[in-house]
Amino acid sequence: MINELKLKEVISNILGVSINEINDDSSPDNIEQWDSFSHLNLVMAIEAEFDVKLTPEDAMDMLSVKLIRIILEDVQKK
Amino acid sequence: MVKETVGQLLTEIIKTPSDYSRVSREIEKDDLLDKINICYLSSYTSEVLNPFIIVELAKKGYKGSLYYAPFNQFEQEIYNEDSGLYLSDPSVVLVHSRIEDTHPNLIRRFAKYSDSELTNLSDEIIQRHKLMLEDLRRKSDAKIIVINFGSSQMIEEYFDSSPVVQSQQIYFQKLNNSLLDLCNKIISCYVIDYQKFFTGLGLDNCSDSKLFYMARIPFNSNAQISFGKIISRTIAATLNPTAKCIVLDLDNTLWGGVIGEDGISGIKLSDEYPGNVFKDFQRAILGLRDQGVLLAIASKNNLDDVLEVFEKHTDCLLKEGDFSSIQIHWEDKALSIKKISEQLNIGLDSIVFFDDNPVERDWVRKQLPNVKVIEVPKNEIDYLKALNESMYFDKLTITSEDKTRATIYQQEQQRKNDLNNSVSVDDFLKELKITVKIGVSNEVTLTRIEQLINKTNQFNLTTKRYTSAEIIKLIHDGGKVYWLSASDRYGDNGIVGVMILVKIEPQVWLIDTMLLSCRVIGRKIETVFLAEIMEILRSEGADFIYGSYLPTKKNVIVSDLYSKHSFELSDKENNMWKFNLNKNHIVKLNYIKVSINND
Numbered sequence: 289m290i291n292e293l294k295l296k297e298v299i300s301n302i303l304g305v306s307i308n309e310i311n312d313d314s315s316p317d318n319i320e321q322w323d324s325f326s327h328l329n330l331v332m333a334i335e336a337e338f339d340v341k342l343t344p345e346d347a348m349d350m351l352s353v354k355l356i357r358i359i360l361e362d363v364q365k366k
Numbered sequence: 367m368v369k370e371t372v373g374q375l376l377t378e379i380i381k382t383p384s385d386y387s388r389v390s391r392e393i394e395k396d397d398l399l400d401k402i403n404i405c406y407l408s409s410y411t412s413e414v415l416n417p418f419i420i421v422e423l424a425k426k427g428y429k430g431s432l433y434y435a436p437f438n439q440f441e442q443e444i445y446n447e448d449s450g451l452y453l454s455d456p457s458v459v460l461v462h463s464r465i466e467d468t469h470p471n472l473i474r475r476f477a478k479y480s481d482s483e484l485t486n487l488s489d490e491i492i493q494r495h496k497l498m499l500e501d502l503r504r505k506s507d508a509k510i511i512v513i514n515f516g517s518s519q520m521i522e523e524y525f526d527s528s529p530v531v532q533s534q535q536i537y538f539q540k541l542n543n544s545l546l547d548l549c550n551k552i553i554s555c556y557v558i559d560y561q562k563f564f565t566g567l568g569l570d571n572c573s574d575s576k577l578f579y580m581a582r583i584p585f586n587s588n589a590q591i592s593f594g595k596i597i598s599r600t601i602a603a604t605l606n607p608t609a610k611c612i613v614l615d616l617d618n619t620l621w622g623g624v625i626g627e628d629g630i631s632g633i634k635l636s637d638e639y640p641g642n643v644f645k646d647f648q649r650a651i652l653g654l655r656d657q658g659v660l661l662a663i664a665s666k667n668n669l670d671d672v673l674e675v676f677e678k679h680t681d682c683l684l685k686e687g688d689f690s691s692i693q694i695h696w697e698d699k700a701l702s703i704k705k706i707s708e709q710l711n712i713g714l715d716s717i718v719f720f721d722d723n724p725v726e727r728d729w730v731r732k733q734l735p736n737v738k739v740i741e742v743p744k745n746e747i748d749y750l751k752a753l754n755e756s757m758y759f760d761k762l763t764i765t766s767e768d769k770t771r772a773t774i775y776q777q778e779q780q781r782k783n784d785l786n787n788s789v790s791v792d793d794f795l796k797e798l799k800i801t802v803k804i805g806v807s808n809e810v811t812l813t814r815i816e817q818l819i820n821k822t823n824q825f826n827l828t829t830k831r832y833t834s835a836e837i838i839k840l841i842h843d844g845g846k847v848y849w850l851s852a853s854d855r856y857g858d859n860g861i862v863g864v865m866i867l868v869k870i871e872p873q874v875w876l877i878d879t880m881l882l883s884c885r886v887i888g889r890k891i892e893t894v895f896l897a898e899i900m901e902i903l904r905s906e907g908a909d910f911i912y913g914s915y916l917p918t919k920k921n922v923i924v925s926d927l928y929s930k931h932s933f934e935l936s937d938k939e940n941n942m943w944k945f946n947l948n949k950n951h952i953v954k955l956n957y958i959k960v961s962i963n964n965d
Contacts, residue, residue, distance in 0.1 A: 298384045301388040302387045324821075325414075328414070328577065328580070328581050328583070329414065332383050332590075333383040333384040336383050336587050337382055342576070344580055348580075
């Protein structure tokens with residue numbers, strides 16, 4: 289299982305938005321700071337924080353908090 | 367209050383990118399740290415280093431404000447006096463042109479080159495840096511930090527004992543030597559050893575191909591942190607005045623034991639452990655002296671005991687004559703340091719104090735807060751590390767500046783004799799031998815056009831997004847969609863520009879979209895793109911062209927595009943510009959070759 293709070297903290301730290309503003313549906317579409325550049329920062333931070341290695345495809349698909357969680361759970365299973 | 371918050375934050379454990387990102391945001395709110403402007407010129411996405419540099423600089427008392435030039439814009443930024451570099455008014459300019467980015471074949475296909483080709487290439491690379499760095503030196507007072515050539519790819523999967531890999535390594539060593547020679551001749555220009563950085567980290571700790579191929583980021587987050595540390599340390603070293611003098615204690619600092627108790631034959635100072643630790647520390651202290659650092663002693667001892675060691679102890683490398691000031695008595699050490707400062711006529715802030723006794727250190731800190739007190743570790747094995755990590759003697763010493771001054775004077779003379787030395791942006795672009803091709807969109811080019819329309823943020827006048835279906839409809843409704851491809855002496859960039867025109871009245875056109883990929887920003891391609899399209903429209907009988915600039919956070923770079931190209935402001939509120947094809951002069955460039963694609 290993914291530590292939900294930790295994930296939100298990472299997103300909040302990288303994007304500079306308050307943790308209360310982050311929910312499952314948060315995505316580049318509704319968070320202005322989540323642009324392509326900060327997306328890569330987010331990917332790097334997630335890798336470091338959850339000690340996983342993501343493929344380029346994983347990185348590109350992580351386009352909402354929900355998707356990040358699903359992909360992370362998937363990667364951790366492997 | 368603020369200072370305390372940031373200070374407190376900095377003492378926390380900051381380890382992961384997420385930590386760095388959070389703390390760097392807090393630092394940006396602080397207004398008590400010393401603010402410094404820094405410009406980062408590089409051939410890759412250096413902006414990714416920002417949180418790491420910000421936090422590491424804050425640990426050294428600085429609040430960095432960084433301007434990251436768009437990648438690969440070295441000449442454009444340096445030669446153009448109105449560039450972002452000079453606008454950012456930097457105290458420090460970092461220059462990092464990675465060989466992997468500029469000459470990928472030197473990394474991947476080294477064996478294809480002949481010896482003479484290799485020599486020509488290295489001459490070209492050094493000459494390019496020479497022109498850039500000398501011009502930067504003329505135009506700015508900033509400290510220059512050059513990051514030398516090296517590559518994680520060189521320590522990658524290749525077989526180390528292969529003769530090709532070995533000669534490649536020698537080649538890069540020579541290239542780095544030439545670069546160092548060059549930088550040493552330029553005042554306040556320093557070099558960071560990039561290859562050493564990678565070798566020190568180890569391949570597993572520094573590379574992430576995903577980041578490179580997806581975003582031109584040449585190292586993983588772990589290496590970004592380390593690189594941020596090195597960069598910040600170097601920046602701080604160039605800004606901090608180097609300490610001029612080190613004041614040393616004696617017992618348990620320059621030798622083990624207490625001379626007054628153990629006697630000359632009892633102190634630990636020899637070629638065997640633990641005496642060799644102290645002997646080596648003495649050697650390092652002499653190394654500082656060699657670089658022009660003044661040595662002094664503040665010790666509570668009997669003077670005669672000490673002088674006997676200097677005279678008679680064969681393993682005592684330091685001699686009485688090596689010290690510029692000696693304070694050996696039983697009085698207070700703060701007083702000793704004050705006397706040293708008066709004797710040598712140097713400020714207390716340029717004095718470093720090294721003493722194994724924590725009580726003495728505390729006392730000096732309280733009495734003389736300006737003196738730099740090194741936190742000496744308990745075990746003598748770590749003394750040298752503490753001395754080096756203090757960074758107080760990191761900078762090039764005054765003596766070596768003096769040494770180079772003569773050379774710089776000579777350079778100045780030569781420069782005056784050779785006025786052609788200065789390079790203009792136009793000259794540089796001419797050398798690039800850019801050619802562009804312009805065509806009308808068709809099935810083959812549509813995908814690329816759609817891609818550019820939807821991802822280009824910087825050089826994009828209106829930032830309108832369209833799907834390919836919408837583009838087709840636009841054409842169907844009478845609009846014109848043009849693409850532009852560009853190539854230069856380094857290769858073909860493919861399609862990098864799009865312009866969409868819609869007819870708003872008979873013989874009146876509106877530039878609905880105009881964009882260029884960031885790959886070709888700064889090459890004046892927009893000028894020929896506009897000129898060519900205007901000529902086409904004029905030949906078709908058009909009278910007016912309108913264009914608007916819709917500002918976003920990212921497209922400041924095109925805010926003055928229309929005014930630069932002789933458009934007249936027609937509607938200030940909507941930022942609408944107008945060009946009269948029958949009257950206004952079309953701005954042209956003769957050194958970019960244009961052809962029209964007729965396929």
